[in-house]
Amino acid sequence: MSRSPSLPERPRLELDPDMTPDERLEALREHFTEIVEVNEQLTEQLDAARDRQTDLTDEVDQLERENETLKTSSLYIATAEELTDDGVVVKQHGNNQEVLTEVSPSIRDDLEAGDRVAINDSFGVKQILDPETDARAQAMQVDGSPDVSYDDIGGLEEQILEVREAVEEPLINADQFREIGIEPPSGVLLHGPPGTGKTMLAKAVANETDATFIKMAGSELVRKFIGEGARLVRDLFELATEREPAIIFIDEIDAIAAKRTESKTSGDAEVQRTMMQLLSEMDGFDERGEIRIIAATNRFDMLDRAILRPGRFDRLIEVPNPDIEGRERILEIHTEDMNLAGDVDLGAFATETDGLSGAELASLATEAGMFAIRDGRTTVEQADFHDALEKIEGDDDASSVPVAFA
Numbered sequence: 070m071s072r073s074p075s076l077p078e079r080p081r082l083e084l085d086p087d088m089t090p091d092e093r094l095e096a097l098r099e100h101f102t103e104i105v106e107v108n109e110q111l112t113e114q115l116d117a118a119r120d121r122q123t124d125l126t127d128e129v130d131q132l133e134r135e136n137e138t139l140k141t142s143s144l145y146i147a148t149a150e151e152l153t154d155d156g157v158v159v160k161q162h163g164n165n166q167e168v169l170t171e172v173s174p175s176i177r178d179d180l181e182a183g184d185r186v187a188i189n190d191s192f193g194v195k196q197i198l199d200p201e202t203d204a205r206a207q208a209m210q211v212d213g214s215p216d217v218s219y220d221d222i223g224g225l226e227e228q229i230l231e232v233r234e235a236v237e238e239p240l241i242n243a244d245q246f247r248e249i250g251i252e253p254p255s256g257v258l259l260h261g262p263p264g265t266g267k268t269m270l271a272k273a274v275a276n277e278t279d280a281t282f283i284k285m286a287g288s289e290l291v292r293k294f295i296g297e298g299a300r301l302v303r304d305l306f307e308l309a310t311e312r313e314p315a316i317i318f319i320d321e322i323d324a325i326a327a328k329r330t331e332s333k334t335s336g337d338a339e340v341q342r343t344m345m346q347l348l349s350e351m352d353g354f355d356e357r358g359e360i361r362i363i364a365a366t367n368r369f370d371m372l373d374r375a376i377l378r379p380g381r382f383d384r385l386i387e388v389p390n391p392d393i394e395g396r397e398r399i400l401e402i403h404t405e406d407m408n409l410a411g412d413v414d415l416g417a418f419a420t421e422t423d424g425l426s427g428a429e430l431a432s433l434a435t436e437a438g439m440f441a442i443r444d445g446r447t448t449v450e451q452a453d454f455h456d457a458l459e460k461i462e463g464d465d466d467a468s469s470v471p472v473a474f475a
């Protein structure tokens with residue numbers, strides 16, 4: 070760094086008492102000239118200092134911006150494979166690229182081979198990910214014994230039968246399938262509008278067969294766990310093997326199995342890898358024993374047909390919005406524990422709720438209860454259901470309909 074020039078000496082006025090007036094005048098003139106010179110030098114130095122200050126402020130601003138970008142830019146996930154004297158070998162998830170990279174001593178001290186780490190664009194290790202941020206734990210919801218039974222599901226009698234045949238039977242009577250010599254369906258795809266009970270169906274089968282329910286949301290795989298999709302799919306099947314009998318439930322499968330688009334962005338390539346991993350896991354599924362796989366989608370039209378081939382999701386079950394009987398049954402289920410007034414006629418009310426999904430009917434029941442509470446009553450009347458319906462229908466944005474849980 071350049072050092073700042075030293076300040077010019079302050080001129081001194083030396084007047085001798087023996088000086089003549091002319092000599093004094095001359096001395097004063099010289100002093101004045103010196104002061105003017107020093108003043109000019111100081112002004113120059115001040116200008117230079119101001120310029121330097123402006124430069125430095127600009128530099129600071131730029132560094133701050135860079136720092137901000139560094140802080141906010143995405144980091145990639147990798148595994149520290151080996152710690153050597155020359156640095157650390159990391160393997161990036163997703164593309165499996167292996168690089169030897171340097172690590173700051175503070176991180177190096179805590180790093181062990183096998184740790185998951187976050188790396189930046191130049192593969193610098195920025196942080197060690199602790200077990201709580203383990204994507205496997207975050208991406209999968211594991212439920213040892215889901216508490217949904219077939220009786221909790223309204224209006225899907227046919228679908229329940231189909232799911233029992235395709236998922237429950239092969240799990241319970243695996244030997245019978247073997248003896249007869251037929252392959253049970255590999256995977257079951259539930260498709261239909263949102264909130265119609267697809268997740269409930271999958272949970273109910275797991276409950277009925279005492280299987281572990283392992284759920285993974287396709288949308289989260291591509292949004293939240295960039296670069297890890299394929300590995301997580303592998304982990305998903307591994308976990309199911311550890312916990313069998315198990316039901317794997319992949320919600321919103323369209324997020325990883327949409328028809329291929331023309332664009333070839335890295336995001337697409339990543340989604341493609343995740344889907345290929347899923348297909349290869351399913352193709353090697355026969356030897357897996359007591360694991361069944363169910364997927365769900367609201368966007369059947371978007372699916373890549375490759376996942377529907379025999380040996381993959383080869384049993385399609387449509388789960389539509391409920392018909393009038395279905396709506397009445399769903400309303401009954403969701404008002405079972407409610408204190409209903411004598412005037413409540415759920416059958417009549419079901420005729421007025423054409424087009425509503427199971428989730429919307431569930432939230433309608435909760436909303437009717439809220440109207441009674443607001444009115445200071447302890448019983449829910451037919452008028453509360455009408456008020457609730459008006460409220461829900463007035464809500465143009467269907468996505469903001471609150472979803473009640475059974």
Ligand SMILES: Nc1ncnc2c1ncn2[C@@H]1O[C@H](COP(=O)(O)OP(=O)(O)OP(=O)(O)O)[C@@H](O)[C@H]1O
Nearest residue numbers: 222223263264265266267268269427428431474475
């Ligand atoms: N057929 C049904 N019978 C009873 N309750 C239902 C039914 N369908 C939906 N519900 C209610 O709606 C909630 C959400 O349903 P669920 O998550 O099973 O729907 P989904 O079809 O999986 O929805 P999405 O496609 O949005 O994931 C359930 O917890 C339940 O309260």
